[in-house]
Structures are given as C-alpha cells and as structure tokens.
Amino acid sequence: MTWLVTGGAGYIGAHVVRALIDDGLEPVVLDDLSSGHAAFVPEGVPFIQASILDRAAVDRAIGERGVTGVIHVAGFKYAGVSVERPLHTYEQNVTGMVTLLASMQQHGVTQCVFSSSAAVFGDVDVELVGEDTPKAPASPYGESKLIGEWLLADQGVAAGLRHTSLRYFNVVGSGDASLRDTSPHNLFPLVFDALVAGRTPRINGADYPTPDGTCVRDYIHVADLALAHVAAARRLERGDSIEPAYNLGSGDGVSVRQIMDAMARVTGIAFDPEVAPRRPGDPARIVASGELAARDLDWRMRHTLDEMVASAWAARQAAL
Template structure:
C-alpha cells in the first residue's frame, strides 16, 4: 500500500519508513523538519516539506499521491515544554492533526494509524498498565494525545474512519545497521544522554532521584525497540479493512528496567564510563511505569524482537559510535 508518514523524518517515523519499505509498502513522507532530519529519509522516498496545518498543501498531496493509509508521528513530545508552552502543543498536536484528518477524509482515505503515548493514562493505581485503565493526563502533552484519540472515536462512529492508536512506553534503540538512530535537539532521553556523557560530548548524566521504592532506588521504565514499534504499526493494517474499526494498543515489553541498569548496560556495550551526578527527584516522575502488551500480541501477532535492555542498547551504540554528533556528523 501507499502510506503517508506524517513526521517521517523524526526518530520513530524514520524507522517506520524503513520497515514499511522492508515489508513491500510505498511510504511518502510529510515533515516540516522542525525536529526531524531529512538525512533520515531514503532518497528514493517522496518527501514533502509541509506543515500539517497547511490544508492546501495537504489537499495537493492527497490528490497527487493516491494514499491508502496515513501514519501520524508528527507530534511535539517534550512534556516539560508542554506545561510552559501549552498552545504550541495544542496547535501542533491537536489542531494540525484535525486538519490532516479532514484532508484525508475529503479525499476518501479512511485508514489512520496514530502514535499516542502512555502519558494519556496519567498517574495509574496499579501496574502493568492495560488499555482499559482510566485516562487522566497530568500534562498538556498527554492531554493533546488523548484529545486526538477522542476525535478518532467520533470519526470512526460518524464517518467510518478505521484507526489504530498505539500508546508507547519508552522508545529506544536504532536501526540494526546503525544507518539511522536517535537525534533530538534538545535531547531528553536517557540512553542518548548516557552515550553522550560517556563519549565526552555532553555533561555528566543527571539522575533525578535514587531513593525511589524500587530494587536499586532509581525509576523503572519499559524500553521498547523503535523497530519493534514500527512493526506493530504495519501489523495492524489488516485490521483497518473493517470500516469504523477503533483499535487501541499498548506497546512495550512489560519488562521494566531501572535507570542504573540502563547505565550499566551502556557502559558494558560501549566500554566507556558514564559520568553521573545524582540530584533530587523530578516532580511528576512515578517510581515505575511499564506496559501490558498482551492485547497487541494476541490480536496483531506482534511480539517484540528485543526483550531486554542490552540488545536494544547495542543497536543504539552502533548509531552513536558511528554518528556521535547525530545527523550533522557526516
């Protein structure tokens, strides 16, 4: 199928583009490069430097490209920034997404795959997290994702849109061959920050709290390989053949890893020492957060290839060793 990948030059989107090609599909990328990297998109893939809020440009793309499915990865995703600049997130994550949905429906495209987040759940009362738990986001980022989920349900009921929403936990790793990987500016994710500190390219790694009620005192998180995420998005295509399908899935391994365990694995894989500074807890960080992905595994036949942190970090190291300064390091 021909697949429009919104945000296809970003971290997860660019990996999904590669997986789509490997599966025999034809991706078309839309990305305004506010955070993405053109170098992450293969030269053979049609690329449109377009803002999702530009309805005229979107109408032109849908008219010319004959799209079958739309994948959406084009959200801003800095939780702290969403608190201080909420309108930036509502304009991009909700309003622009509604413009995209309006344009695709006008052109008869009724299959949509949405990149959501575990942040829609807010503070949960029990673990692991399952899909039918209450959703009560505690920041604008999570709220904007939930707002889109609600709109998608209305469109499925009212206009026959078929959609799948994937609620991610912690995306990590890089392409197995090291050709593309994680490069954010600013960088807030633990694994690239740890590699940068170990390589002497960043300051010492800040660890926010070592007194949590966890085995080693640091936070537990569910790290899922970016290619495993991508494969789930493709596996759901058959489910979208049913008009009005409204599907929700958690994506994680269900195997929580602590901050200290991540650092240990980074040091083992790279052979480098990670300089660390411990500081006080960060407001809003729960001690543990991990998924139950049974529904995705049962309904989609999806199973993560990477079930533990070390092989995930091995793929990330291939990227960081080859491109220590990211895509600018040519």
Template structure:
C-alpha cells in the first residue's frame, strides 16, 4: 500500500518522503508546486501536480496508487500574510483540508497525519505549553489550522478515520545528507533568512520587535530540526497502523531561544558578521512559546537526534550554500 503526502515537494513534506522511501515505503506526492519544487521529490516517487482541494483528483490518486494513509503537509504558513489575507488562509488551510478529509473518508482511508502548528496556542499565559494548554490562536493562520484539527476530531468520532495531529514549533535545518532543505528563496523562516544574510545573499536582515516581555526583548521560540520532525511523523504513522489511539502531540525540544540568540548563533557558526536591523513587531507574532515535548517522547518513544541549535544552523548553512540563486532582500 501507499502513503499519500500532500505538500511532499515542500520543505517539511519532502523530508517525510525521504524517510518513507529510505525504509522502503511506497509513496505518492500531491503538490501544486506553488511553494514546493518538483526536484525535491526523489526519483521513482510519483508526483501528482494538483490541488489538495480537488476532490476528483484526490480520489483518482488514492485509487490509482492504492493509498491507505495520508500525511497532510500542504498549507500556507506565513503568519503576517494570514493577517493580511485571512480568507485566503481559511480557503487553503481549512476549506481545502475539509475536501481532502472528505475524499479520504469516501475512499475508506484509515490513517491520517496532520501537520498543525504551535500557532494554535497564541500568546500562552505560561510557558512551556503542553497538549492540555487551551488553544487561543491570535492569527488567521493559527485559527485555520485549529479548525482543521476540530474537523479531524469530529470526523474520527463519526467514521473509521484515525488521526495524529502534530503541532510543530519552529522547524529549521536540513537533511544531514544534503538531500533536502528549505529552498524557497524568499522564505520567512528566521534561520534561513539569517543564513542567507551570512552568505551575502541578503543585505542584512530585520528583527521584528525588540520590546517583547522576554529576556532580550525579541521573540522566544522552540526550534526543532526538520529531520527529527520527519521522524516524529514516521512514529505517528506506525502508531496508527498498529491500532493506537488518536494522537495530539507537540513536536518540540523544550528549549527556548530568542531571535537575537539565533542571529548570534548563525554569526558564530558561519564566521560571518552581517547587518541586523531592529524594527517594529509584526502582527500576529506571540512573544514567547516553548513546549515541554514530554508527551511525544513518552507516547511514541521519540528521541531527537539533532537537539542542538548549532547543529541545526550548520545543516541550514550547508544547504543554503548548495542553492545557486541569491535571494531577494
């Protein structure tokens, strides 16, 4: 049988595809290539170019490739963009996910893994958060993801669908073997932007907000290596296949680093200095959010292999160095 990976030509999805292929799984990728890259899909893995909201295409793909599980990564993910274009985010992240879930149920798919986000927590009253922390998203991005979580929970109660919802914290780094990484030139991921600045592909970088209630005034986040995150998906898939209960898990290390901490780490690892401009806060950015990461370790036996900010930065720098075209500042 086959795993359908939506958004499998994108940053996180492509790492999941690599891990599935590495262990001999059959995989098919569905991606509209709006932010993904066909070259990110390994040789021999079918790429269906199309939209996850196209129910006819999804049904045909499921039937043709004998899909029995779905890992759903496809989404728009930029918080400030979601504030400016809320309806676009509700269409793409919520409405189209509803269509994908419907197609899965109609086809009798049993196992569904959903890529959610720490943005569902908003500005938590206390840190670190746990899975029991009440969600309170402050951006349309976070709300759009939380709505999809609710749809999965309700659908599972009414049908035979089982799910694993993985709430990501800040994903960074690249495949240690150099096979995949964050390739979008104008991506907003902090570590990628800082690496581009270190390599001279940006005219410095901006820090958005230095007046947050944090030790140095910049946002505080929990960073997770993309390969450790992909491994969490494999464990969640195995859990569901073995008849395990539905899951809602935070994917994090339980360590917080500020934006300025990350910038200094990139400078130190790269050996390069670059301009850092300090500007006002962006709409929808929480001051601080860190998770314990205890439940996923306990439930799935997840053990991170790259739990080190300097290693994350080294892998991101190595990948960025392989990319030929300079980014637009």
C-alpha cells in the first residue's frame, strides 16, 4: 500500500514517513519546504516539492504514484501567528484541504488520516478533554483545523471517504537524531536556541489560572505520534471500524515551567527563565484523555518528560 504524506519533509511528517517504512508501507512525500527540509526525506522515497494548493502537483503525486491513502500533515500550524495572519492560515489549512480532497475524489482514493489539533477545543473548562467536548477554537488556526474535520465528515457522506482525525497539542522529542523541530515558534527549539546562544529562555505568560501560573498542555513524543498515524492508516486499510476523531492525550499534562525545569535538569545548564507577556490565542490549559486512541490505535505515552527533552536535545546537539 502507498500512502501520500503531505508535509512529509517536516518535523512531524518525516517521523510519520519513517514509521510507515518501518511498518512495511510505501510513503510518497509532498512538501513545499516552507518549513520542512529536503534532507528529512529518506533516500529512495518519492518526493514532490510543491504546495498543497497546487492542484496539478497533488494530482501528479496521487495519480502517478498509485497512492491508496493520504496522511495529511501539511499545514500552517502556528496558533499565535494565525491571529495576525488569518487569511493565510485559512488558505493553507482550509483551501489546502479542499484541494487535496478534490484530487483524492478524482483519483478514487478513499482513505485519509488527518493531523488535526487539540486547538479545536479552545480554552475549555474541563479536567480532561474528550472527543465530544464542545469545540470553541481560540485562534484562526484552531478554527481552520475544525473546518478541516468538517470537510472530511462531509466528504465521507458525499463520496464514501473513510477518515479519522488525530488531535494533539505540543509535539516534542526526536525519534532520530537527524530529525529535529526547527520551528521558530515552538517551545523546545526556542529554549534550545537560547541555551546554545547563552541567552536566558523565556516563558510567555506566568499569570494563567494554573497551579504555577504557566500554560498546561499535553506534551507528547513525536515518535509516539507517528506510530498513531500508522496505526490509523492500517485500521483504514483493513476496513476496521474507526472513530471520526481521536484525542492523543497524556491524561495529566505538564506546565511550561515544568518543561523549563526538565530542560535545566537534562542539559545541565542552570537557568531561571524570564517571564514575557502572554501570546494571543494561547488557552490556559488543555489536557486530553487518550482512552479511545489507546483502545483502537495502541496509543500510549512511551516516553517520560526527561526522555522527551533528552531526545530533542540530542537532535539539537547533532545539528551543531
């Protein structure tokens, strides 16, 4: 079976590509390299450098490579920036999804795993977020991901598309020292860049209504996330029953300050983080249950917080 991985040259997508290969599946990568890296694509894996908005390129990727399913990871994923650039966010994430689904329908591809986000829920006032928790996105990014889920559901009714959406928030760590998160907005690379440069890392907001005043999130290891995508793809291939969406949650979550403490502990670099203002679009707390995903996708937290930090730090050090 051949699976197209959109965004397969990015941090998350590249881990998905390797997990597919390890499971005996054949990946094809489509990525415009706006945030990905050609070097992240393994040798021998077909790679089409193009935007998800380029319908002709998407048609070539699907039609010429015998694609039987799609794992859709490509997208603009920065919640804070999306508040400043809503039109760009909707173009990439909504128009991009429409373009992809139209091409899939034309070529008779009826299986899709969507890399969604816990941002669809917004700033919820529940202890644990479940799949049916009301959706109230706090940013255009979260809204665009929710619309993506709606599009999949509608296409399921209209064209028989079999699909599932995987919702998660902060993805960290590395499953391969050659792959690292290079985002200019994500917490781990920001902290590592500061430490390498001899600067003091900072926390965006320490006055949230949480135990230590900093945001609380599910931090999950990227290799665990990749395995969940492959498990979902395999479930679709077998024709097994599948939920329209799964929360890939830790069940407890950790705060940004706890992350900072782990960073100092693992790297051996002592620091007291500076406190900056809150970023727009950042909910105080989102922690999800992963029970449904554990039941159907063998989802579990296979790494401790220190192991997540250590693997990410090793990848960062390898790039120096």
